Amino acid sequence: MDIADLAERISKGERRGLARGITLVESARADHRVMATELLSLLPQERRALRIGLSGTPGVGKSTFIESFGMMLTAAGLRVAVLAVDPSSARSGGSILGDKTRMDRLSRDPLAFIRPSPSQTHLGGVARRTREAVALCEGAGFDVVLIETVGVGQSETVVAQMSDLFLLLLAPAGGDELQGVKRGIMEMADLILVNKADGDLKPAAMRTRADYAGALRLLRKRPQDPEGFPQAMTVSALEEAGLQDAWATMQELHDWRKEHGHFDRARSLQAQYWFEQDVRAALLAQLEAPVAKAAMKDLGRAVTQGRMDPAVAAQQMLHMLGRS
Amino acid sequence: MDIADLAERISKGERRGLARGITLVESARADHRVMATELLSLLPQERRALRIGLSGTPGVGKSTFIESFGMMLTAAGLRVAVLAVDPSSARSGGSILGDKTRMDRLSRDPLAFIRPSPSQTHLGGVARRTREAVALCEGAGFDVVLIETVGVGQSETVVAQMSDLFLLLLAPAGGDELQGVKRGIMEMADLILVNKADGDLKPAAMRTRADYAGALRLLRKRPQDPEGFPQAMTVSALEEAGLQDAWATMQELHDWRKEHGHFDRARSLQAQYWFEQDVRAALLAQLEAPVAKAAMKDLGRAVTQGRMDPAVAAQQMLHMLGRS
Incomplete structure (x- = not known):
């Protein structure tokens, strides 16, 4: 090649x-x-897309949102890439974004590029590959890179580590419950979008939005936010309503952060994070080679049978790897 | 040497x-x-002490308990070693067990051996060193090794990973609150001891014991427990009351586990865990060498300034370490 x-x-x-x-x-x-x-x-290292992380549990209408939102962006002449971080895809066989027919129009749009989550057995692997795919999309001159994830485990955290903006997509809640969104996820969100604000669900969506707006006000103020952020808004991906407003709000936040140095600072910290993660992962990857795995197994047996102290076995293992 | x-x-x-x-x-x-x-x-790899992990926040009377309990064991002719896992000691300068005068009688007992927590900046280092100190005490023929920790962060988890029995020491609670003991800690406990069951506090201690006994019954049954375990009991370290009962209960549990294979199985899993931890820690320790630190800093700068992709910098770092 x-x-x-x-x-x-x-x-x-x-x-x-x-x-x-x-x-x-x-x-x-x-x-x-x-x-x-x-x-x-x-x-080219100087190209910068707007990287938007998007989290939402199944059922909130994430595919429909990405399709409508993506089409709105391409209609404005912007080039849009859509990637996914889905650590469950390796297990379940299925994958978010795996079925492009869910985004029928966007997948045929010449300004859009859609790529499902890589199949890896652990989140770290998925995350690293997706981070690099984001860099490729940026190098390819895309204006917006959307990184989708489902609300499982730590996947939001790793997506936030590769995003400039982090969106949380929610469905209208019955009653005044806050849908069990974890505080940690709430604290990562730059913008909460309550989807399905259409038809019968519109009143519930508006109520849910108000609940979350209230909850966001209770969180500690973050240095990377101007007055009035993070925000909660309603959208209808189905009726393509509220998307322009949401996009304008994202741009407002993004411009403010760029102007006040928060964008550059966040990118620097993220780059440092991925650099350190990559080095650590590569060092530990030595243990995945077949000969290393076999040695780990043999030494592990001596250890579990009480014939060898764990530290002694570890020393032998490192010796075998040529490290001591 | x-x-x-x-x-x-x-x-x-x-x-x-x-x-x-x-x-x-x-x-x-x-x-x-x-x-x-x-x-x-x-x-000698075949010697086996009974390793007892002991957790309790400051103020529950841990030192007094260890002194009274230890003296009871040595009075029965048993040799007792006391170690500590205290990740805070490096920061605070002070250390649990650092002040042997708090265990005046036990520290002068020829059958006892007391050693404060090693000073290390991170829990992983403290844990590994203490695990090896336990192995030395076992090799030295001690009958019981007590491993003390304070209730901070993950220290209970690492102590449980080197213990055969895990004790949680608590003080009598005012009212019926459960002292904010985290569910995860409760689930690790084999025996909950409510201390200070003496004088004015005795009724409160008994009430607290009943509360915890109730809470323990609500937890999912663990395969390593016979009927009726885990238990909650009251003790008074000050009046040396309930200690014989507590010891008899520990022995009952320990004997049952030995007989039913749970002791050997737990030891095997623990040994495997420490073996793998040691290997990983040693691989990552390469990054702590001065020349490696300097390279990480230089490459990190190129990365944070956007001059180099994190993955490219990581590759160069590994090359420098002789790994690719």
Whole structure:
């Protein structure tokens, strides 16, 4: 594979090149990893998309929202990439964004690019690959990169670690309950969007929005927020209502953060985070090689049978890895 | 240092040798680590102390309990070692067990051995060193090893990972509140001891015991427990009351677990856990060397300034470490 050529094609915004590049960063093969980092190093580093993280549990209408919101952006001439972080996809076989027919119009839009979550058995792997896919989309000159995740475990946290804005999509709640959204997730949100504000559900959506607006006001003020943020708004992805307002609000927040240095600071911290994560993961990946796995198993047996102290076995393992 | 000679001395139960061995396992120096693992490999692997983890927040009378309980054990002819896991000691300068005068009689008892928590900046380091100190005490032929910890963060979890029995020491509560003991801690406890069941506090202690007995019954049954466990009991460390009963209860549970294979199984899982932890920690420790730290800083700067992709910087870092 000619990496310089691939980088060139991606830089020009060529979709097939981008798809091929993402396949490369998703691969766990050692030679592919070398090529993937070479590819990343050859892309224009100065391009900056607006990275939007989007979390929402199944049933809130996430696909419909992405389709409507994405179409609105492409109608404004913006190029939109949609990626996903879904650690469950490897287990369940199914995957969010796996079924492009759920985003029928957007997937056929020449200004849009949709890519399902990589299949990996653990969140760390999914996260790292998706972070690199975001970098490729940015290098390909996309204006907006949407990173979707479902509300499971730590996946919101890793998506927030690669996003400039973090949206929480909710459905109208029955009564005044706050849908069991964890405080930690609430604290990450820059914008809460209550979807399905249409038809019979409209009053419930408005009530839910007010409940969340109240809850957001109770949270501690964050330095990266101007007055009045984070906000809660209603949208109807189905009727394509409220999307322009939501987009205007995102831009307002994004512009303020850029102007006040919060955008650059957040990007720096995120880059540092991924750098350290990558180094740690690569060091620990030595244990995944077949010969290392076999040695871990043998030494583990000696340890569990009480024939060897754990520290002694660990020393032998490191010796085998050539580390001591 | 003659490690074979030191191992010999420890195996004979010589206290000064044991103290010296623990100092060795606590050291972070690379040459000391090699000697420490050699020492661990030379100790008799078949000796088994009863390892008792003990957690309790400041103010519940932990020192007094350890002194009274320890004295009761030594009076029965048992040799008792007391260790501590206290991740806060490095920060605060002070340390649990640091002040032996709080255990005046026990510290002068020839059948007892008391050692304060190693000073380390992070829990992982404290935990690993203490786990190895437990192994040394076991090799030195102690019958009971008490591992004390304060109720901060994850320290109970790591103590439970090196204990056969896990005790939770509590003070009598005012009213019927459950002292904010986290559910996770409750689920680890084999025996809850409500201390200070003496004088004016006796009725409150009995009420608190009943509350906890009720709370324990609501937890899911664990395979490692016979009927009626985990239990809640009252003790008075000050009046040395209830300690014999508590000890009899611990022995009953311990005997049952030994007989039904739970003791061996738990020890195996713990050994495997520490083996894997040791390997991972050693791999990541490469990043702590001065030259590695400097490289991490330089590459980190290129990354935070947006000049280099995190994955590319990580690759260069691994290259520098000789890993790719």
